[in-house]
Amino acid sequence: xxxxxxxxxxxxxxxxxxxxxxxxxxxxxxxxxxxxxxxxxxxxxxxxxxxxxxxxxxxxxxxxxxxxxxxxxxxxxxxxxxxxxxxxxxxxxxxxxxxxxxxxxxxxxxxxxxxxxxxxxxxxxxxxxxxxxxxxxxxxxxxxxxxxxxxxxxxxxxxxxxxxxxxxxxxxxxxxxxxxxxxxxxxxxxxxxxxxxxxxxxxxxxxxxxxxxxxxxxxxxxxxx
Amino acid sequence: xxxxxxxxxxxxxxxxxxxxxxxxxxxxxxxxxxxxxxxxxxxxxxxxxxxxxxxxxxxxxxxxxxxxxxxxxxxxxxxxxxxxxxxxxxxxxxxxxxxxxxxxxxxxxxxxxxxxxxxxxxxxxxxxxxxxxxxxxxxxxxxxxxxxxxxxxxxxxxxxxxxxxxxxxxxxxxxxxxxxxxxxxxxxxxxxxxxxxxxxxxxxxxxxxxxxxxxxxxxxxxxxxxxxxxxxxxxxxxxxxxxxxxxxxxxxxxxxxxxxxxxxxxxxxxxxxxxxxxxxxxxxxxxxxxxxxxxxxxxxxxxxxxxxxxxxxxxxxxxxxxxxxxxxxxxxxxxxxxxxxxxxxxxxxxxxxxxxxxxxxxxxxxxxxxxxxxxxxxxxxxxxxxxxxxxxxxxxxxxxx
Numbered sequence: 001x002x003x004x005x006x007x008x009x010x011x012x013x014x015x016x017x018x019x020x021x022x023x024x025x026x027x028x029x030x031x032x033x034x035x036x037x038x039x040x041x042x043x044x045x046x047x048x049x050x051x052x053x054x055x056x057x058x059x060x061x062x063x064x065x066x067x068x069x070x071x072x073x074x075x076x077x078x079x080x081x082x083x084x085x086x087x088x089x090x091x092x093x094x095x096x097x098x099x100x101x102x103x104x105x106x107x108x109x110x111x112x113x114x115x116x117x118x119x120x121x122x123x124x125x126x127x128x129x130x131x132x133x134x135x136x137x138x139x140x141x142x143x144x145x146x147x148x149x150x151x152x153x154x155x156x157x158x159x160x161x162x163x164x165x166x167x168x169x170x171x172x173x174x175x176x177x178x179x180x181x182x183x184x185x186x187x188x189x190x191x192x193x194x195x196x197x198x199x200x201x202x203x204x205x206x207x208x209x210x211x212x213x214x215x216x217x218x219x220x221x222x223x224x225x
Numbered sequence: 226x227x228x229x230x231x232x233x234x235x236x237x238x239x240x241x242x243x244x245x246x247x248x249x250x251x252x253x254x255x256x257x258x259x260x261x262x263x264x265x266x267x268x269x270x271x272x273x274x275x276x277x278x279x280x281x282x283x284x285x286x287x288x289x290x291x292x293x294x295x296x297x298x299x300x301x302x303x304x305x306x307x308x309x310x311x312x313x314x315x316x317x318x319x320x321x322x323x324x325x326x327x328x329x330x331x332x333x334x335x336x337x338x339x340x341x342x343x344x345x346x347x348x349x350x351x352x353x354x355x356x357x358x359x360x361x362x363x364x365x366x367x368x369x370x371x372x373x374x375x376x377x378x379x380x381x382x383x384x385x386x387x388x389x390x391x392x393x394x395x396x397x398x399x400x401x402x403x404x405x406x407x408x409x410x411x412x413x414x415x416x417x418x419x420x421x422x423x424x425x426x427x428x429x430x431x432x433x434x435x436x437x438x439x440x441x442x443x444x445x446x447x448x449x450x451x452x453x454x455x456x457x458x459x460x461x462x463x464x465x466x467x468x469x470x471x472x473x474x475x476x477x478x479x480x481x482x483x484x485x486x487x488x489x490x491x492x493x494x495x496x497x498x499x500x501x502x503x504x505x506x507x508x509x510x511x512x513x514x515x516x517x518x519x520x521x522x523x524x525x526x527x528x529x530x531x532x533x534x535x536x537x538x539x540x541x542x543x544x545x546x547x548x549x550x551x552x553x554x555x556x557x558x559x560x561x562x563x564x565x566x567x568x569x570x571x572x573x574x575x576x577x578x579x580x581x582x583x584x585x586x587x588x589x590x591x592x593x594x595x596x597x598x599x600x601x602x603x604x605x606x607x608x609x610x611x612x613x614x615x616x617x618x619x620x621x622x623x624x625x626x
Contacts, residue, residue: 058523058619079527086525093623097520101235113228114525158524 004067005166005198006032006055011064013050013221024050025061026221032166032200037192039209040202042218048202049170051218055200056089056168057081069165086114090159090197092169096151098143098158104130105139108158115162129157132194133187149180153187160191167191169201173208185211229530233537240510247506248546251499251599255550256557258495258595262488263558263585264565269484270586273448275414276470276477278351280321280340280421282442284455285473287466291439292473297324297395300437301465303430309461310443314450319346320438322429326392328372328422330380337376339390339422341365341429349444351417359384359408367425369407373418377409384409390422395435402432492595496602503606507539511610518614519622528615535611536604543603547596558585 013025025047032038040048054061057073066073068088076084085091098107105126112122130139133153143151152172159167169188173181189211191197201208209215217224237244277283288299300322310318322341327334343365347353355361355371362371370388377383386406394400404424412418430436445454451469459467471478511518518531564584614622 053620056523082522082525082527085523091523093520097516097523097623099232099517099521101232101239110228111524 003033004031005034005036005069006030006200007067008051008055009065011051011054011061011066013047013054013059014062023221025054027064028218028221028223029064030216030223032198034165034198035192035196036214037189037199037212038201038214038216039212040200040216040218041204041209042224043204046218047221048204048218050221052168052170052200052202055166056091057084086111087162088165090162090164090167092152092155092159092167092172092201094171094174096143096148096155096175098151098154100143103140103142104135104146104154104157107143107154108161111158111162125161126157129161130154132190133157147180148175149184152176152180152184156184156187156191160195160197163195164197166198166200169199169203171202171204173203173205178207181205181207226533229534230537233534233541236514236534237538237541243506243510244542247503248542248549250502250506251543251546252550252553254495254499255547255595255599256553258491259551259554259591260557260585261491261495262591262595263554263587264583265484265488265491266586266588266591267564267584269481271584272477272481272484273470276474276481277444278349279417280323280350280440280442281470281473282318282349283445283448283451283470284443284458285468285470286441286443286458286462287468288437288439289464289466292466292468295323295325295439296393297322297433297435297439298393298397300395300435300439301441302437305437305465307441309458310441312454312457314446314454316444316446317346317349318441318443319343319350320426320441322426322433322435322437323439324392324429324433326390326422328376328380329389329391330382330386332381333379335376335379335419337422338420339392339424339429341426342423343426350442351412352423355410355412357408357410359406361408361410362423362425365425365427367407368404368428369424370404371408371410371423372406373415373421374409374411375415375418376422377406379419382406388422392433394433400433488591489594492598496598500602500606503539503602504609507535507606507610508613511535511613515614515617515622519617519619522619523623531614532611535614536607539607539610540600540603543599543606547599551592551595558587561585 008028008030011025011028012023014021014023016022028051040051042048053059055066055068057076060074068084071084071088073081073084099110102110105123108126108129109122112125117125127139130136133156135150135153135157138146138150146154173184176184185208188199188201192199201212203209286301288301290299320343324339326337326339328337342352342362344352344362357371380388382388384406388404388406389401390404391399391401410418443454443458445451455467455469521531522528562585564582567583
């Protein structure tokens, strides 16, 4: 078992074509230890989201290697990458991205259901996860019936319910006010400290950065010194 | 799969206005096809019934040359052994003596066909359903005439009046006989009323000097036995002509076949047209949820499950619409159960070989074909939106949504 939750080696991601290449990432090498809470910071267009996407297996790097736990993503087929995302990763997005037709508890259960967890167990685990994020009164509310902050907490509960190796959060506070952001960050901290979830968050929000233990500064697709 | 089914159901309900409109369009199409098919099947049955009950039967045994020269010259001897007709697939059979004739009243003259019948054996011809003013032919020895209402009006005659019938005898000599009108019949079609005059079989045999019949109509328990029975009878009665109703009435046979084919054309045209509208509606429905599908893939839902969800949504809508459409169609068919009155176009439809009422007829196979076609249609229609879902990369889905 590796001590690193995530390792990237010389990651390069080029968009566009050969004549007009656009470098989103240029040789990014990064080690994130198990249990770390890391923020990837930098101005817009610096490659923060792209780095999270390649680590999350949502797109493949043009060059370089990524390891999540013991899994080398470059060796995985698309179907295997889907399994990696399902079993080893949790995602929190700026836009919450909950399933609108499912209630809060069903949204959290959804991941466990995809993993084939039995009905009773997944219901218990989903309720426990929601309760841990202060949502015990909102089990049966649908996303449309909740505030932005509540939806984002459901999204974290969904991301951590299956105890992933790493939680990737892409600009999670972009749609939240400062009070809600603070509350949200405390829940992220709770997930990190109480559940031992490794968290990588792309942000340019100083409030979020304040809660993380390490900052990785990206500039023009490269880690700044 | 249960998860996918659950999601599909909830998404259908979530977009209930859009899906309701799609559902309505399919219901109208399926119901419309069903009613049209039922009416087409009714026409098909009408063609068949008129052809068979018109003294033809499913199979007709004729004296040789009778087809080329209808009349009394060629006949089947009375002494013919009919053991070949003792088969379980034959419902009944009936002999007749028929001859072209000229009929004269005091005022008018018309060309008709005089038919000698044994009324006890006419349970399967149109004679069975005649409405008669006066008396019908009750006995093969009956010497009176039963004529149609239209003919009676054309001849300007009535019950109890006398008519003269002139026909060619078996030796080509003219036979002229006087008859009293015992009854005047009304039938489903004026063709019967104008074309036939009926008398007792034995009576006509005596008048004409023919000791036999011009033909025997054979009625089967099921139309499906026609070719087999015809072949068997032809080999057992080599001295006689044995023909099926379709051979004797090729026009009606072709119309019957054509209408059977029309049913499938209707299904293809209606549902084929519908598929384009359905694809358009479903593609739009999927495009507005493209981000959602991307998110499902992000959190670990396999592409095939995402596709399954789209397909299941389409198939559920199709099945639901199919059931409602068939229900609506059934209700409509039940409502017009006695048929649509075409009396205003009677001359036209009768010339076409149909009755004055268009009565719907249900065929189980049509239910099945419509059902299977609708499900296949649902699968085809879901293919394009499903392809849209998996064609886009996950990030593209998240961005474009």
